[in-house]
Amino acid sequence: MGRRRFGRHTVDTSREEKTLFPEADLTKGDLIDYFTRVFGSMKPHLADRPLSLRRYPDGIRSEGFFQKQVPDYFPSWIRSTRVRKEGGHQDLVIADRQATLAYLANQACITLHGWLSRADRPDHPDQLVIDLDPAGRDFGAVRQAALRCRTLFEELAVPSFVKSSGSRGLHVTVPLDRRATFDEARSFAQRFAGVLAARFPKELTTEQRKQKRAGRIYLDVGRNAYGQTVVVPYSTRARPGAPVAVPLRWDEVASRRLSPRRYTVRNLFRRLAQIEDPWQGFARSRILIRAAQRRLERLEDST
DNA sequence: TATTACC
DNA sequence: GGTAATAAGCTTCCA
DNA sequence: TGGAAG
DSSP: EEEETTTTEEEEEEEEEEEETTTEEEHHHHHHHHHHHHHHHHHHTTTTTEEEHHHHEOTSSOOOOEEEEEOOSOOTTTEEEEEEEEEEEEEEEEESSSHHHHHHTTTEEEEEEEBBBBBTTSSBBSSEEEEESSSSOOOOHHHHHHHHHHHHHHHHTTTEEEOSSSSSSEEEEEEEOOSSSSHHHHHHHHHHHHHHHSSSSSEEEOOOGGGGTTTOOEEEEETSSOOOOOEEEOOBSSTTOOOBOOOOOOHHHHHHOOTTTOTTTTHHHHHHHHSOOOOTGGGGGOOHHHEEEHHHHHHHHOO
């Protein structure tokens, strides 16, 4: 048993020597260190956001399991929020303290999935996400697809931000002012993806069926819905090498040197020391969907 | 990882 | 006392 | 209506 103090809160740790990432030779203690150290950078992305946890007490080679409902045994100082679900409700963790992240790491929680809305208005997303997943391992095509998204958003006067998921793809994210509901956000995202796929039919598709995608990049907008989540920036992923999800600058996406798992628990802090937060302007760039929707309709009419 | 159910 | 089971859910598409 | 998919 170890013990770590974070101001008013104390986290008891267990089995810190247990290996969670065998390829990277990282232990549970290393994961606790990582989350403790990265908390400052993660914090704005975690604020008031309900989470789903994915835990791997036996390491990343095991299946792990999702956890949403906060169990009784979590300490009472861990914040949670009650959300409705089909036939009832559920209390989800909000990780707004360094101590909470450390506690979750000790629970072998490797990946944090965050809602696209915040606890006070769970039906009103504060971000819209287009998830770009490659058919094979052609990351160049994913980079290209992300840049295509950016270009079309620019035509609509919509700011967009990009992060690597730390797994295979990229997420293009638009900050929203929360006046729209999930339904409005999703239908806008669907039309946006439709226009983009029509422009580049050989590269991009909105086909949900794998069979019909024919090697094209799938523009997945399905996450723009109540109760859906995306990986939180700087969360670790349960992959060999301990990659992390990382906010990127657009010029990095234009570079062939970018790879989907370039940043890891081992090398992230070098990056954080060198560059400014690529998502610095995120909160100040929040947009009203309806305005973008009107511009998209005009663009649809003229083509 | 931690708890509960069950033998 | 030991051992196994359990810890998620929303939307869309299509058979 | 149910399962796959993400």
